[in-house]
Amino acid sequence: MRLTIKDHIRETRLFNERTVVALIFILIFILIIIGQMVYLQIFSHEHYATLANDNRITIRAAPPTRGLIYDRNGVILAQNLPSFSLEFTPERISNIDETIAAISEIITISESDIDRFKKQLSQQRSFVSIPLRYQLTEDEVSRFAVNRHRFPGVDIEARLIRDYPLGAIASHAIGYVARINETELKRVDPSNYSATQFIGKTGIERFYESLLHGTVGYDHIETNALGRTLRTVKRIAPIPGEDLYLTIDSQLQQIAEKALGKHRGAIVAMDPQNGDLLAFASMPGYDPNQFVTGIDVDAYKLLQKSPNNPLFNRALRGQYPPGSTIKPFIGLAGLEYAPKKARSNNLCPGWFVLDGDERRYRDWKKEGHGMTNLDSAIAESCDVFFYSLAVDLGIDTMHDFLSQFGFGKKSGIDLVGESNALLPSREWKRGKYQQPWYPGETVITGIGQGYTLATPLQLAVATATLSNRGIYMQPRMVFATKPPNTEDIDFIPPNTLANINLKNPGNWESIVDAMVHVIHGPHGTARHIGHKLPFKIAGKTGTAQVFGIKQDEEYDKETVADRLRDHSLFIAFAPANKPRIALAIIVENGGSGSAVAAPLARKIIDAYLLKSPT
């Protein structure tokens, strides 16, 4: 039985017992401390005294060399060039402001240099040297050398600076490196970046940052009392980053960029067999070199505020209505899910009405195409045929079918910031607008207008998948890497993401034939690009409205301001029977797809298939 009255004597005895135990433990713990001090201060005293004595050993991080970037033929796209920079070691400089003022009398130092320097000064340890100016001229280097005695703690260092020898070529694919900022430092392992000044900001440089960067090394440096380096005691060499081989063909890339010229637009060319992106052009571009050591504020504003938006990666993030380029995919859906309609002949009077509705959906050809079937509807780009086919298919079937080709989804390319664009569905509309799906919206979805948006990359991937008869290859920018200190190249196997199975595989050929007729048929919308070819091109033109034309409104090209003109689109692959290149071209406000975008495709296909030896 438990006592309810407290037993004071027993409790006191218990407490005193515990106190004694506590005291014993305290004494043991204090002995442990004393033991450690005996070890550190008596037995290891010599060792630590040497470390701490007159000669000071400092540990300095050595940055790894960033991996190089090559194109598919070994042309160098990103390299590291030595460059002289003026560096301060803060712990050795008594008055930093005075030193900067004195040094600016012999070397030009801008306000932005000082701002950046001050920011870095507050973030780093005082023994880590911080660059004040990059890319000194030889003249400046020699002027400093003469005056060096006046500036203890200031040195000229040769550092490696990223350089993009091709300048603006493929700038949106390669991206660029620039100085690390605080947010990026939080994303990476700070010790591995303790000597690193630059980090990949966009493009390949960003996506493959961890491969390109490498591992930091350490120099244990002995310095005298003034802090001058006497010798390196121990060196753990940094491990350079891996080299990357891009799938981009820089020749083809230049042709694509030149073809776009002054237009705003994008060209994505892909090898359907393995997903290699052969060209990835977004125009206008920019010179990535100006970002590396810090772009000045005015130049950056100019780029950012430019109406042509050169910093915007159109190929990856630009969202455009696909227009008629969607028709082959809708047509294929028709053959699968509404074969009766798809295989019938329809009369195109130049307009289409839904049952029980007044509204007329116009064809681009005012007088109509007459009797059409699927083949001629694709070759001549008849809208009415597809209005009617879309109604028979319904939005749900179209959504599910197009989705298999990658519309409305990220393609899985190895670049950061890809856009999903938009493949509309009932659920999407209910979620976004709290409205049901209207039949009229199904009609215009059939010709790639309305809500539907696609990126040039998505269009290229969809075209490649169609050309492959359903094998969906993951698009990729890098096909091989080379680890440091070896000559062996690691090839990355291509990745098949999906295989679209049709109920009737013959339907692939029906659509491919129709697309061949776009270029090689007597009435094809792009027949002007089909002359003198040893192989057949399959393609589809598209002219996407930028703004809605009201019903029955007369539409005058001349009066429409440049920015409201139609986007010009073209998708193609060649050779049609055994495709080696698939591409998507978008020229913003270019006008008709057949007149502007299609001839560009011919240039690229010629360049790739007629000239390249492989």
Add this chain to the structure above:
Amino acid sequence: MIHTPGTPRWGDRRKSRVFVRGLHLDWPLVVGLILLSIVGLAILYSASGQDSDMVNRQIIRLSVAFFIMFVLAQIPPHYLIMWAPFLYGLGVLLLLGVLIIGDEGKGAQRWLDLGIFRFQPSELMKLAVPIMLAWYLAESPLPPTKKHLIYATLLIIVPVGLIAKQPDLGTALLIAAAGIFVLLFSGIPWRYVIGCLFLITACTPLLWFSLHDYQQARVLTFLNPENDPLGAGYHIIQSKIAIGSGGIYGKGWLNGSQAHLEFLPERTTDFIFAVFSEEFGFIGIFLLLLIYLFIIVRGLYIATQAQDTFARLLAGSLILTFFVYMFVNICMVSGLLPVVGLPLPLISYGGTSMVTLMASFGILMSIHTHRRLLST
């Protein structure tokens, strides 16, 4: 009658009692604490690079802390019994408040901005948890029953969990220790203690994965500082160099090269012990440990002399917590424990934890000097 406050006269009970009764101070403790403060100020002067402004600010903080100790010494322990549940409840509410609306300082939410000043509720819990537990366990006969043990454990886990979530692992462990000390002093059977130790060892892997990245990094660095000599390992390497190069006699006051050449990070706060060791050597450390030991033994003596269970448990827990502070700090600076960010009591520069610590000494003194009043 002449009595010099500098000499501890605790052997002479009758005389000291006469003197003490008025001020409710325990002179041996006061002497020990003042000695520590003087050592602290001297080493701070050196560690800060002879910055007298910093020393002055520390003197002001010390004065405030001693004043708070004095005030708490005037409050008889039975008031603490009355306040125990309210203090505890308030503390838990404030901790919840911090989690919801707290200010972020150094990446962790610890502060509550009260407009005029910022307040760290976890500091309050350092006192509230042992007070609450001592009150709860002293209510019924000791050793506590299983039911009481379970409730007592919950009383510890709730605030500790909230603080660990901030995340402030150092303080959370300290408060857990304060609570566990009350349990140990209450006489829970040793087999429970050993069982718990086994359980904790078994749960170590689980605990590991619940740690934040930077906390994991600290532990890894502790295990092998040379792996990361510029990152997290830097503190420990430099601190060991400072201690080891001090040798038996030290380099002398103001002569520590490691500290003055700015190799040693946080040399005025958490790592001040390394500066002390470099300048005063092994002999200095030995004497410093003697001062600490003197204060701890005096604290334990006060605990054994306390007249009721509540006071006894509380006093025991408070003095052991003080020991943990010192022990953990010295161990982390000398590379025996991972860096958890606890200051060296009364020596490190900084005010928040010092005030709490001195408040706990005020309570100890109150327990000792109000004995007569309670028993009459």
